[in-house]
Amino acid sequence: MATYADAFSRSIDDPDGFWLDAAEAIDWITPPTRALDDSNPPIYRWYPDASLNTSANALDRHVAAGRGDRDALIWDSAMVGEKRTYTYAQLLDEVARFAGVLAAQGVTKGDRVIIYMPMIPEAAIAMLACARIGAVHSVVFGGFAAPELATRIDDAQPVAVVTASGGLEPGRVIEYLPMVRDALALSASAPATVIVKDRAQVPGSAVDHGWLDWDEQMASADAVGPVEVAATDPLYILYTSGTTGKPKGVVRDNGGHAVALVWSMKYVYGVGPDDVWWTASDVGWVVGHSYIVYGPLLLGATTIMYEGKPVGTPDAGAFWRVISEHRASALFTAPTAIRAIRKADPEAAELAKYDMSSFRTLFAAGERLDPDTFAWGTETLGVPVVDHWWQTETGWAIVANLRGLEPMPLKPGTATVAVPGYDVQVVDAEGNRLGADAEGNIVVKLPMPPGTLAGLWRDEARFRSSYLEAFPGYYLTGDSGYIDGDGYVFVLGRSDDVINVAGHRLSTGSIEAVVAAHPAVAECAVVGIHDDLKGQRPSGYVVLKSGATISADDLRAELVALVREAIGAVATFRDVTVVEALPKTRSGKILRKTMRQIVDGEEYTVPSTIEDMSVLEALVEQLGR
Numbered sequence: 026m027a028t029y030a031d032a033f034s035r036s037i038d039d040p041d042g043f044w045l046d047a048a049e050a051i052d053w054i055t056p057p058t059r060a061l062d063d064s065n066p067p068i069y070r071w072y073p074d075a076s077l078n079t080s081a082n083a084l085d086r087h088v089a090a091g092r093g094d095r096d097a098l099i100w101d102s103a104m105v106g107e108k109r110t111y112t113y114a115q116l117l118d119e120v121a122r123f124a125g126v127l128a129a130q131g132v133t134k135g136d137r138v139i140i141y142m143p144m145i146p147e148a149a150i151a152m153l154a155c156a157r158i159g160a161v162h163s164v165v166f167g168g169f170a171a172p173e174l175a176t177r178i179d180d181a182q183p184v185a186v187v188t189a190s191g192g193l194e195p196g197r198v199i200e201y202l203p204m205v206r207d208a209l210a211l212s213a214s215a216p217a218t219v220i221v222k223d224r225a226q227v228p229g230s231a232v233d234h235g236w237l238d239w240d241e242q243m244a245s246a247d248a249v250g251p252v253e254v255a256a257t258d259p260l261y262i263l264y265t266s267g268t269t270g271k272p273k274g275v276v277r278d279n280g281g282h283a284v285a286l287v288w289s290m291k292y293v294y295g296v297g298p299d300d301v302w303w304t305a306s307d308v309g310w311v312v313g314h315s316y317i318v319y320g321p322l323l324l325g326a327t328t329i330m331y332e333g334k335p336v337g338t339p340d341a342g343a344f345w346r347v348i349s350e351h352r353a354s355a356l357f358t359a360p361t362a363i364r365a366i367r368k369a370d371p372e373a374a375e376l377a378k379y380d381m382s383s384f385r386t387l388f389a390a391g392e393r394l395d396p397d398t399f400a401w402g403t404e405t406l407g408v409p410v411v412d413h414w415w416q417t418e419t420g421w422a423i424v425a426n427l428r429g430l431e432p433m434p435l436k437p438g439t440a441t442v443a444v445p446g447y448d449v450q451v452v453d454a455e456g457n458r459l460g461a462d463a464e465g466n467i468v469v470k471l472p473m474p475p476g477t478l479a480g481l482w483r484d485e486a487r488f489r490s491s492y493l494e495a496f497p498g499y500y501l502t503g504d505s506g507y508i509d510g511d512g513y514v515f516v517l518g519r520s521d522d523v524i525n526v527a528g529h530r531l532s533t534g535s536i537e538a539v540v541a542a543h544p545a546v547a548e549c550a551v552v553g554i555h556d557d558l559k560g561q562r563p564s565g566y567v568v569l570k571s572g573a574t575i576s577a578d579d580l581r582a583e584l585v586a587l588v589r590e591a592i593g594a595v596a597t598f599r600d601v602t603v604v605e606a607l608p609k610t611r612s613g614k615i616l617r618k619t620m621r622q623i624v625d626g627e628e629y630t631v632p633s634t635i636e637d638m639s640v641l642e643a644l645v646e647q648l649g650r
């Protein structure tokens with residue numbers, strides 16, 4: 026592959042040829058004779074006549090190639106002070122046996138399995154075991170509470186839940202089993218099978234609930250081989266926040282996903298099979314799916330799985346320790362983690378304690394990499410700090426600085442250029458393409474490349490209405506921004522009610538639903554306001570019912586507790602302000618964006634359709650900076 030310009034134009038002009046060539050990096054059972062199925066626009070499929078097994082590509086083929094002794098996964102837990110390394114041969118053995126455990130419970134191709142686990146190797150083993158038998162996993166982030174887990178169980182209708190006794194957060198133990206029990210009780214589709222990995226540090230075990238114990242089952246399990254699945258069969262469902270309270274079940278296929286991830290490891294990240302790669306995220310997020318588990322293993326590299334935080338476990342040198350101890354060549358994390366390290370250790374005194382000679386690149390995504398953090402990271406670490414932009418829906422980078430293809434000058438505030446396969450454009454509200462530097466909706470001309478969402482789980486209507494109908498022929502990213510004269514894409518933020526808190530994607534709608542259910546609340550709005558550390562944080566504005574007598578402090582405490590119980594600690598909902606009224610348009614739409622601008626002290630926009638200007642003026646008086 027020559028230059029970025031060549032690769033990009035070929036990917037757009039000849040997607041079939043481009044992605045058939047890329048498909049050679051995968052071991053197929055039936056190799057594809059064509060890449061793109063465009064027979065049913067605007068819905069596209071990749072590798073319609075091919076078959077493979079994703080776990081065989083992530084494990085078996087590396088062992089067969091004589092790399093069985095190569096480290097596949099290094100688990101490093103700053104929470105329990107333990108480390109464990111699995112070679113490819115060992116990881117294959119664990120995965121094949123856990124696939125046997127699932128098969129013995131009657132789990133077969135196409136069945137769904139919910140994985141609700143902390144950052145332990147068994148989470149990756151369970152994912153790969155599902156892939157091995159063609160079951161569709163749906164990993165639920167451990168920071169979500171029982172009702173969120175129940176919503177996902179109801180939607181996915183799994184035949185089994187795989188979990189652990191719990192997770193560890195600084196200063197506190199998260200017991201998962203009571204949450205699983207409550208979620209199953211809330212759910213209309215509770216599966217009969219629950220398998221529990223017991224962790225010594227967390228109370229509770231499978232026997233307390235009459236569930237199956239991971240270790241016991243593994244002791245007597247038969248290893249099973251990989252089954253053949255169609256490239257277009259689903260590999261996983263990953264729920265993500267939409268604008269409503271109901272999460273969207275993003276469906277990923279097997280074939281396009283495998284091709285895209287291997288391509289991205291090589292050309293977006295510039296790493297090879299001999300690299301040690303570290304993504305400091307969580308398996309519950311798309312970043313964890315693609316770049317803790319599947320990407321590095323499909324490539325045959327070594328992946329680090331870290332249980333801990335960037336700071337406080339035990340100090341702001343935690344990331345540098347992991348890099349130096351395991352000789353990592355790259356780290357991928359969220360900007361908020363870099364900001365947390367900088368805040369705790371502005372002079373980077375911790376960094377000097379470690380041998381960072383293996384370290385080549387720091388990748389950041391999940392939220393915008395602000396120019397300040399970019400500059401601090403670049404100066405402090407002395408390596409390129411590379412922003413890249415993507416979403417749960419796409420599964421891999423839409424805009425990046427392609428380190429393995431043609432690294433370009435890094436500019437602050439931009440993730441660089443459109444990745445081959447993504448025809449990124451900016452359009453106005455009517456769908457007219459905008460010129461350089463003009464801000465608008467960021468869209469991707471269809472088809473999107475392999476690995477991007479195949480749809481929403483059993484909800485094609487929502488798939489179409491959420492992404493494909495706003496601008497026919499284009500995928501709506503939900504982000505706004507602009508492209509400069511050099512083709513650099515600047516992503517400025519969401520244009521919908523999705524917010525981004527510490528790199529975690531949350532829906533203000535789901536928090537509003539919880540707040541609105543409080544008996545003293547007449548109506549409310551939750552907006553994402555600026556936060557120096559976490560990028561954004563949710564802030565609630567509440568109108569009380571007439572006659573409500575609750576004090577502001579009590580109301581705040583009750584609402585915070587309610588959101589924590591209903592959504593989880595990860596919502597970090599702490600701000601509640603009682604207001605007289607909410608500003609609205611004449612059709613009743615709450616002016617959330619205007620409210621956010623007022624609170625953030627930005628110049629605010631007042632739509633001509635505003636219902637009552639005096640409400641807005643009162644708000645400026647009360648909240649404006």
Ligand code: COA
Pocket residue numbers: 166167168169192194195199305306307310312334335336358359361362365390391526527528529559593594595596597
């Ligand atoms: N299980 C249970 N609870 C969890 C959890 C999990 N897996 N992850 C986070 N939480 C809890 C935290 O304990 C915290 O609870 P608290 O309100 O009782 O303190 C709450 O959710 C908020 O967590 P978080 O927003 O992560 O804040 P923090 O103060 O614990 O840590 C950072 C701040 C910046 C260190 C942290 O957000 C971080 O490392 N972010 C990186 C983000 C990331 O990797 N994103 C993935 C996308 S790339």
Ligand code: AMP
Pocket residue numbers: 265311389390391392393394412413414415416417418440502503504516517518519525528529530
């Ligand atoms: P998620 O689906 O959780 O990965 O969140 C995706 C959203 O996070 C995107 O739509 C953006 O709003 C935001 N995001 C992710 N990466 C970046 C980035 N590099 N720059 C700006 N925003 C980002």
